Amino acid sequence: MRKIVIANRGEIAVRIIKTAKNMGIKTVAVYSEADRNAPHVIQADEAVCIGPAPSSESYLKGDTIIKVAKDKNADAIHPGYGFLSENAEFAEKVKANDLLFIGPKPHAIRVMGSKLAAKDAVKSYDIPMVPGIDEAITDVGKTKEIANEIGFPILIKASAGGGGKGMRIVEREAELAEQMKRAISEAESAFGDGSVFIEKYVASPRHVEIQVLADSFGNTLHLFERECSVQRRHQKVVEEAPSAVLTPELRAKMGEAAVKVARACDYLGAGTVEFLLDENHNFYFLEMNTRLQVEHPVTEWITGIDLVEQQIKIAQGEALDFKQEDLAIHGHAIELRVYAEDSFDNFMPSVGTLERYRPPSGENIRVDDGFREGMQVPIHYDPMLSKLITWGKTRNEAIQRMLTAIEAYEVVGVSTTLPFGRFVCEHEAFRSGAFDTHFVKKYYSEEILQEQMKVDAEIAAKVALHRYLKDLEKLRLPNQ
Template structure:
């Protein structure tokens, strides 16, 4: 059945309401489709790559995201001034904001994403659990309503059996989440989870579910059109995480059997259909050591790690989003798709893995990305640019493809070895460590990989010759930049050293 509200008006002019690598990535597909593009930017992003790649760009506010990339009025005004007939939200910022999706519809602009009702249904984790229960999607034992008091929570936890997981009802990304292993620590953990949920989402409600031990994080990519067709494009494994945030992803998972893949895919489709989902989305599951799987949440947007799905299916997910948004039918089913080879993604962040992955933003003096067959780099900052303190510290996403998992991993190691970044710490050494780790290569790992397997000291390998060459390169680079009269960071008059708070913290700790 075709949605009565769907518009078949062709999209001609797309405003990308985002920044960084995802904005660049969306712009590329728009240009391939012959669409006019509009960028928006905050003051410090005025020379950012996404601004230069769009056909036109509009300033929307100062550095603070709340006054720029989260300012719905400013973005809609930019759409009006530019004549944009569609807004692609990317991920983060306004991508899962139901009010913004409604505002776009009220303004007569395509929102390249799901309907606001679906965003609301899946954004409230307790409401989502109720929908999954009705749809017959497997879930870990727990509550479908928010827990109203510590006493009630303790009673429920005793019934479920420890360990239990306390989770924020209104958000995700690891915020407002606590693992509780014994009754004596429940009250304190619930207080902390509620406080973090309130400060992060403005909603302190939490719910409980059984904590799955030795878990794997596996998600399914969904596409749904406005004509009653919903398909999945197989799975991605996202178990290598720090602070509940993904660092390495791959497709397909190394542990799923064809039968479990089929069952999980059907469950993911049922989850999407239960809320009237449209466009691209991701249904996330936890999988235990016996391949039992449990619904975790649905992300109502394009995922950061979508390139690995594009590698193994050959489907441009942003192009499909645009097709669906203008009312086209998908025109295929999951049975028409197949998994071709294997793909791996390493997220290259300006973070120091030797210091608990503390952010390390600043000027990017050297950025030489790898290339070659089976290598893709989605970068949001270029050499001479800056990883800004105001936003997510991602430099790029590095993905590799191979005919099998081993080949994809070996190609990733080669690409990481080629990758050159100077002037800041990055996650490249950690990603190389993971690719070479026996457990990862064997597919024997869990979401606890970082805590259980990673020792930061392994990143500090004594190599005097390499250190000498690095020092020489840095000296020559500094002399070259001074000759070019490049802007220099000077000491501040307020007595500070001009370093970011994270760098000062690392300096004092060392």
């Protein structure tokens, strides 16, 4: 492989460029008019503008991106995550144009892209499932029968869903008809597919996912787990590896289950199998993401494996050069997604110019970003500025290093989730490991954060005054 087109933007495009350069592979960036001065455009060997700012007119135009690849004599396309990364039709077109798609086969994308199809694919592999119905349903009467059979509360979920869209928790039978209607409508609007199904609602779940790698020689391995339970609006904000609650035995069982899921769809490349873990540490298959995950750096840090490098090697027909028994967990890693969102206003998007942007640096601190000082944060895309990742020999050390890194991170011009990240890392529930996906609902509020910031400001002022008075004493002459 000599040249790759990166069909993405921002920090993930920069991340792919870094590994490609290390492998001696040239890169071609594609960009929208809004991203003309973005770091990924500057850092790539070549760059091509593919359209206006809206993603529907640029980053989602698969045919245009394929044309760029052919015009630039590229060998492959790396889709990153989001945009076209889980689009089976795009993957097929890439292959039809004699290009390599750095990702799984279209069949796997298609099967795992539907929660119902995914459940059907793995049901013969003895994978634990949440009780429910594994078929699309629109009949409220039938839904009531099933709900009463498995017991309330239940969860209505969009088959093609993600990010919490098309999802409704139903506590009582009286709410069922209205919530079904809303879930179907939202699913149709978000995904163009109104198929929904129902399952038992796991009241206090943890979100634990397993990283897998599979080559074309029948080797499928897992690279341990990531804990992704700190979420807002069903979307992850803080992730870590390993989980604070998995025993070696449970880790092995979940890893084996994840490998079975990957084999069930003839998987190829890097993928993630997601599970719910209940309060009794029973785990249930949730879904499979057929791409690189945003939170992949924490796995890279604890295993020493470059996942983007593995994706590229697998795509060009190489076998994995390590076995399951060669892998071990080294230390602990934590990631905070630094979004341009207001932690004091229900995580509302914050747009503006990065008047000051100074990410932290230092030993065991990693920042994956796609912005630089002076850039405008656009309204057209995901509001993530960067991923802040820290590593420590122990979980506590990784948390303390994260707090230090957050303190050193300077952003002026937009609001960010940095204050929220600090709140999480200082909270006893997180530090003890006794938390679940309801962390935000249980413990977080803008008022608590504001009060904490006020107390911190008062302490800082007192410390500054104390230092000032001490300095005055040193400056006084002996006869004064």
